[in-house]
Amino acid sequence: MKASEIKKGSVLEVDGAVVYITDLQVQTASSRSGNTLYKVRGRNVVNRQKFQGSFKGDEQVQTVDFERRAVQFLFQDSDGCTFMDRDTYEQYGFDLEALEAELPYLTEGLEGIYALVVDAVAVGIELPATVVLEVIDCAPAMKGASASARNKPATLSTGLVVQVPEYLASGESIKVNTLSGEFMSRV
Numbered sequence: 001m002k003a004s005e006i007k008k009g010s011v012l013e014v015d016g017a018v019v020y021i022t023d024l025q026v027q028t029a030s031s032r033s034g035n036t037l038y039k040v041r042g043r044n045v046v047n048r049q050k051f052q053g054s055f056k057g058d059e060q061v062q063t064v065d066f067e068r069r070a071v072q073f074l075f076q077d078s079d080g081c082t083f084m085d086r087d088t089y090e091q092y093g094f095d096l097e098a099l100e101a102e103l104p105y106l107t108e109g110l111e112g113i114y115a116l117v118v119d120a121v122a123v124g125i126e127l128p129a130t131v132v133l134e135v136i137d138c139a140p141a142m143k144g145a146s147a148s149a150r151n152k153p154a155t156l157s158t159g160l161v162v163q164v165p166e167y168l169a170s171g172e173s174i175k176v177n178t179l180s181g182e183f184m185s186r187v
Helices: none
Strands: 011-014 017-027 037-044 050-056 067-076 080-085 091-095 113-118 121-126 130-138 151-156 161-165 173-177 183-186
Touching: 017 050, 017 121, 067 121, 080 113, 091 121, 151 173, 161 173, 161 183
Parallel strands: none
Antiparallel strands: 011 017, 017 037, 037 050, 067 080, 067 113, 080 091, 113 121, 130 151, 130 173, 151 161, 173 183
16 A cells, blocks of 8 residues: 555554554645655554654555454463453463553553454554553642642552642542553543
C-alpha cells in the first residue's frame, strides 16, 4: 500500500522489523514540487523499542497481516504475565521485559485489552486509552487547593508514580492516560 494510506493502528514491516503505528503526522510541502511527508511513530512489536520514520506520500510500504484479539488479564508471576483470549480461551504469555511499558497500568478486571497476533503468535498487547487506578500514597490534600494549583507526586495501586493536583488525597481513584502516563481526571 502507499504511505498515504497509513493509519494509526497499522502494522508495517520496516527494514525487517514489525512495527505497530501509534502516531501519524502529515506534513504538506509548501512548494508545488514538494512531496507530502508522513511521519510515523510506533513500537517494534517484538522488542518493544520505539520507532520513528517518515515516508513520502507515493512511497510503497509493506503491511503485515495481524489480528487484534480481545483478551483478559489473568495473572502476573515471576516469569511474566498471562492473558486469555475472550473468544477461544487460548492463553498468551509475555515476559515481564516485553510488557515493561504496560505493567504499571495492568490491573485485575481491566477491560479493553487487545493482543496483537501475527502468524498465530501474540507479539504484544494494546491497552485501552485510559485506566482507572487508586491513589495509595501522596502528601495530604490541601484545603482550598484549586485545580490550577501546583502538582504533587502520587503513588498508585500498581506502583506507578504520577503528578496529580494538590487537592487529591490517598484512597481516591483517578483516570490515567496510558500513552503519556499523565493524570487526566478524578473518578
